[in-house]
Amino acid sequence: MHLTVKLFATYREGRFEIADLEHPDGSTVGSLLDALAIPRAELGFVLVQGRHVELDTPLAANTTVSIFPKVGGG
Amino acid sequence: MENILRINLSAEGGPKTSLEPIGKYAGLGGRGLTSCIVADEVDPLCAPLGAANKLVFAPGLLSATPATTSSRLSVGCKSPLTGGIKESNAGGQPATVLAKLNYAAIILEGRTPGTDLWKIIIGADGVSFEKCNELRGLGNYDTVAKLVEQHGEENAFMTIGQAGEMKLGAASIACTDRELRPTRHLGRGGVGAVMGSKNIKAFVLKEKDARYAKAKDPVKFKAASLAFAEGLKRHAVTGQGLPAYGTNVLTNVLNEAGAYPTNNFHTGQFAGASKISGETLAALETERGGEATHGCQKGCVIQCSGIFHDKDGKYLTKQPEYETVWAHGGNCGIDDLDAIALLDRMDDDFGLDTIETGVTIGVAMEAGLIKFGDAQGAIRLVKEIGAGTPLGKILGSGAGVTGKVFGVERVPVVKNQALPAYDPRGVQGIGVTYATTTQGADHTAGYAIATNILKVGGFVDPLGTAGQVELSRNLQIATAAVDSTGLCLFIAFPILDQPDTFQSLLDLLNSFYGLNLTGDDVTALGKKVLKAERDFNTRAGFGPAQDRLPEFFQKEKLAPHNVTFNVTNEDLDTVFNF
Numbered sequence: 001m002h003l004t005v006k007l008f009a010t011y012r013e014g015r016f017e018i019a020d021l022e023h024p025d026g027s028t029v030g031s032l033l034d035a036l037a038i039p040r041a042e043l044g045f046v047l048v049q050g051r052h053v054e055l056d057t058p059l060a061a062n063t064t065v066s067i068f069p070k071v072g073g074g
Numbered sequence: 075m076e077n078i079l080r081i082n083l084s085a086e087g088g089p090k091t092s093l094e095p096i097g098k099y100a101g102l103g104g105r106g107l108t109s110c111i112v113a114d115e116v117d118p119l120c121a122p123l124g125a126a127n128k129l130v131f132a133p134g135l136l137s138a139t140p141a142t143t144s145s146r147l148s149v150g151c152k153s154p155l156t157g158g159i160k161e162s163n164a165g166g167q168p169a170t171v172l173a174k175l176n177y178a179a180i181i182l183e184g185r186t187p188g189t190d191l192w193k194i195i196i197g198a199d200g201v202s203f204e205k206c207n208e209l210r211g212l213g214n215y216d217t218v219a220k221l222v223e224q225h226g227e228e229n230a231f232m233t234i235g236q237a238g239e240m241k242l243g244a245a246s247i248a249c250t251d252r253e254l255r256p257t258r259h260l261g262r263g264g265v266g267a268v269m270g271s272k273n274i275k276a277f278v279l280k281e282k283d284a285r286y287a288k289a290k291d292p293v294k295f296k297a298a299s300l301a302f303a304e305g306l307k308r309h310a311v312t313g314q315g316l317p318a319y320g321t322n323v324l325t326n327v328l329n330e331a332g333a334y335p336t337n338n339f340h341t342g343q344f345a346g347a348s349k350i351s352g353e354t355l356a357a358l359e360t361e362r363g364g365e366a367t368h369g370c371q372k373g374c375v376i377q378c379s380g381i382f383h384d385k386d387g388k389y390l391t392k393q394p395e396y397e398t399v400w401a402h403g404g405n406c407g408i409d410d411l412d413a414i415a416l417l418d419r420m421d422d423d424f425g426l427d428t429i430e431t432g433v434t435i436g437v438a439m440e441a442g443l444i445k446f447g448d449a450q451g452a453i454r455l456v457k458e459i460g461a462g463t464p465l466g467k468i469l470g471s472g473a474g475v476t477g478k479v480f481g482v483e484r485v486p487v488v489k490n491q492a493l494p495a496y497d498p499r500g501v502q503g504i505g506v507t508y509a510t511t512t513q514g515a516d517h518t519a520g521y522a523i524a525t526n527i528l529k530v531g532g533f534v535d536p537l538g539t540a541g542q543v544e545l546s547r548n549l550q551i552a553t554a555a556v557d558s559t560g561l562c563l564f565i566a567f568p569i570l571d572q573p574d575t576f577q578s579l580l581d582l583l584n585s586f587y588g589l590n591l592t593g594d595d596v597t598a599l600g601k602k603v604l605k606a607e608r609d610f611n612t613r614a615g616f617g618p619a620q621d622r623l624p625e626f627f628q629k630e631k632l633a634p635h636n637v638t639f640n641v642t643n644e645d646l647d648t649v650f651n652f
Contacts, residue, residue, distance in 0.1 A: 008326050009319055009353060017348075042310070045529045050332040050634055052533065066330040070310035072528050072567045073321030073352075073378070073396050074521050 001025050001061035003032070008068045011038060023059065030055035032065065044070040075103070075138045075178035075287070079201065081194065083272055084125060084184030089192070089203045096178045101589075103135035105161040106558035106603045107179050108150025112159055113606040115181070118614035122154035122264075123241055123271040125185040131232075132179040133169035134560015138287055139295070141582050142303045144560045145170040145371040147249060152614070153263035154271075155243040155430070155472055156489040156514040159610040161557065162265050165370040166249035166258030167230035168277070169560055172196075174284035186273045191239075195225070197280030209275050211236060213423035213460070214248040214256035217276060222254060225278050231256070232277040235425030236460050238266030242470035243490075244430040244459075245270065248422065251370050257392040258370050261427040262516060263491060264472075290588035298581035303375050305575030309568035311530065316378040316564060317367045321396040322352035324495070324523075325404070331527055332634045333500025333536065334400070335493070337407050337446045338436035339486050342500050342632045346409025350399050355411060356380065363387050376564055382415045391419035394428075397517075400495035401432020406439055407446035417456055424460040426470065431456060433473045433492035441480035484626050489514035489616070498623055498639050499632040501526045501536045505639050506546035510621045510649040512607035518563055520549035524570065531570035537637050543645050547652065551600035554607075558599060559583070601652055608650055618647050 006018045015036065023032055029046050033039075033055070046053050047066040059065070078094045099107055108130040120126035129151045136144035147169035153160035172180070175198060186192055193206040209217050214235040221231050230250050237245035245266030248256035260266075289295035307313040315323055328334040329347035336344040348354065356366035364381040370392070380393030394402075394415055402408060402417040421428045435452050438444065444451030458466030468479050473492040477485030486493040491514025498505025503522025511519035522545050526536035534541040556563055561579070569576040580591050611620075627639040 006330065008330075009315055009323055012353065044310070045527075047330050050330060051537075052529070052535070068327060068330075069315065070528070070530070071315035071319070071323045071327060072311035072524065072530060072564070073316060073324045074517060074523060074563070 001059070003059065004064040005032070006064065006066045008066070009071050010069050011067060025061070027059055028055065029053050029057045029059060029065070032059060033067070038067065042069060044068040075133065075173055075176055077176055078179045078181060079177050079196070080181045080183065081201070082184050083182065083186045089186065091201045099178070102558060103137070103178065104132055104146060104148040104558040104560050105150070105163065105554060106599060107132040108148045108161050109159060109603050109607050111179060111181060112150045112152065113610045116152050118152065118610050120152060122152045122157070123267060127152050127268055127271070129182040129265070129268050129272065130179055131172065133173040134558060136582055136586070137169040137560035138173035139289065139582070139586050140286060140373060141299050142306065143374045143376055143562045143565060146560045146562055147172070147260065148557065149247060149260045149265050151265060151268045153514070154241070154267045155264040156491050158489060158514065158614050158616055159512055159607045160263035160265060161513065162260040162262045163557060164249045164258045164260045165562060166251045167371060168232050168249045168279055170371065171230045171279040171281050171284055174281070174286055176287065182272060182274065185271065190273060191275040192273055193276040193278060194274060195278040195280065198283035206275050210239065214425050215423050218250060218254060218256050221276060221278060227254060228280065228282050230279040230281065232279070234266045234269050234275060235423055236462060237425045237470050238270035239275070240462055240467060240470065241267040241270045242459070242467065243267060243472040243475065244427045244434065244470050246425050246427050248425055251392065252372055255392065257422055259422065259427065261429065263514065266425050289586045291585040294581065294585035298578050298585050302575065302578035302582055305568050305572055305578055306375050306565060309572060309575070311567040312376045312564055316376050319352035319356050320366070320378050320380055320393050322355050322394070322399050324396045325351040325399060326353065327527060328496060331500060331536065333497045333527070334404055335495065335497040336404050338405060338440045338484060339493070339497060342497055343634060344404035347404060349409040350403045350411055350414060352396070355393065355399070358411060359383070359393065368393070374562070376562065378564065385412065391415050391422060394418040397495045398428040398432065401429050402435065402452065405432055405436045406452055408449045408452060410449045413449035413453060416453060420453070420456050420460065424456070426459065429494050430472050430492045431459070433486060434469050434476050437473045437476045437482050437485055438469065438480070440484055441482050443480070484624070486624060487515060488623060489620055491515050496523055497632055498627055499637050500635060502539055502639065502641055503534060503536065503542040503545045505623060505627070506542050506641055506646065506649060507550065509623050509646050510546065511550060512604065512611050518553065520546045520553055521563070521566065522546055522549060524567065530567050537635055539641050539645070542641055543649055547649050550604060550649070551597055551652070553600070554603040555596045555600035558603060604650070618643070621646055
């Protein structure tokens with residue numbers, strides 16, 4: 001399936017800012033992290049279409065996935 | 075920090091000082107101390123710009139120690155902006171110097187007769203007062219430069235710019251940073267106007283011969299200091315994200331989450347967000363020879379700030395914070411970092427709260443004075459504030475006044491204080507904090523973004539109503555306690571996630587002061603502070619009607635999630651049930 005993937009902050013180092021990717025149908029958020037070599041334990045949070053999802057949330061085709069390390073400010 | 079310095083500006087023959095033991099306020103610092111003193115001593119019905127109001131400065135409990143990240147200074151008064159109690163806090167060097175001079179608080183009361191401007195010089199050798207009419211009309215940068223000429227570099231300074239002299243509702247008090255630049259501001263609620271109303275232009279805080287007091291248990295204190303600093307470095311937010319990208323890392327976060335208030339809270343995403351994001355800002359700072367990682371105070375291990383150079387590679391301002399980049403950027407449809415940095419510099423120089431000022435410009439855009447996205451127009455309007463033109467004085471009085479003058483319906487204020495950089499429809503928990511905090515709309519009073527968006531301290535769905543009141547309540551209590559320690563609020567990220575770092579914080583307090591505080595005592599402290607503040611506001615005439623968001627947040631849906639603010643009034647009224 002087709003996904004638009006956005007990476008932020010330290011996750012861009014050695015990867016990309018935004019990319020259109022093909023990913024196996026029926027896979028989960030966690031499997032996408034694995035494919036991007038982002039350790040699950042270091043994850044901050046993931047948004048799909050601007051909504052928070054969990055590692056075991058199934059991905060839907062033609063969505064935007066935004067992946068953040070642990071960040072904060074304010 | 076055993077003494078309270080009281081300065082009576084109305085005394086016959088010139089300002090008089092008296093020294094009082096901390097007495098019944100022992101165990102309080104920072105916000106806890108300013109709020110309890112204001113609640114005890116200031117008539118809630120007084121005119122905020124009159125002689126009866128008092129301006130109380132207090133370093134935090136740990137500002138008296140070399141513990142990292144502990145030089146936050148609180149200032150309290152009755153706010154001329156909100157009409158309620160105000161506590162505003164800032165980093166920089168003044169808290170450390172005041173604490174090393176053994177002052178738990180300085181109470182400024184009365185008002186000097188006549189129109190002379192004064193500076194107050196405080197050092198190990200005593201307190202003195204000098205007229206300083208030569209500083210009249212100067213911005214904070216020129217004011218501090220003159221003060222350095224007169225008093226040397228071994229000082230910290232607190233000053234007001236033109237906005238404070240004009241007693242405007244958005245006026246701040248500037249605190250100098252490590253480089254003696256007036257970049258760290260006691261920003262919110264018009265505290266600069268209160269200082270101006272008392273004819274005080276500047277404080278000179280002399281570090282010469284000022285020394286840290288000894289910890290009751292130096293061995294345990296040293297161990298706690300090391301463990302606490304290690305905990306801050308270990309957590310990804312304080313150890314990596316904030317140093318590398320600063321607070322502005324949040325631009326992309328809130329924009330992706332659809333809760334980034336754009337064009338005066340019309341929509342939740344901004345097309346130009348990536349151009350003004352923390353990632354872009356840090357790269358630009360590095361490219362131009364500035365710094366992407368810089369501390370606002372000595373000894374801070376987080377180093378969330380930076381140095382912004384202009385296109386010619388010359389210093390322009392410190393790294394603008396997320397709220398500033400948002401207020402002057404996305405909130406006004408502006409995606410030009412150079413324009414935003416210049417506005418930050420102007421705000422710091424005139425002595426203006428960047429949130430109130432940016433939101434005011436957004437309201438002016440809503441009114442049609444200039445168009446959304448007009449960066450040069452925004453710069454021109456802020457210049458009018460510094461120049462004190464009639465239009466500038468209206469704008470400098472804040473978003474609420476500006477909305478009234480220009481007949482604007484959509485004015486994002488609570489208790490007449492401008493909303494910060496998170497749309498309460500996209501992050502319902504922060505909406506509860508905006509509505510109910512004693513301070514007027516203030517994200518720092520109970521930073522629900524941590525749990526609603528960043529998944530720090532758990533997760534509560536930002537678009538739902540479930541759990542938001544409890545989340546905001548617990549955060550407001552914890553924050554009131556942290557704001558009393560002198561520690562920067564960013565330590566909340568590691569202490570929410572790492573129990574051992576929270577224990578290190580308790581160990582710092584206990585070993586320095588010879589106490590046996592537990593987590594329950596910290597909660598009790600937070601509740602005590604909030605109750606004192608809430609009681610002041612009640613006596614000032616505030617009730618449930620003041621604990622509400624503007625109507626449009628309940629009526630207009632925010633794109634892209636098409637959601638209104640849905641926490642009920644009945645639920646808002648339970649936040650202070652503790």
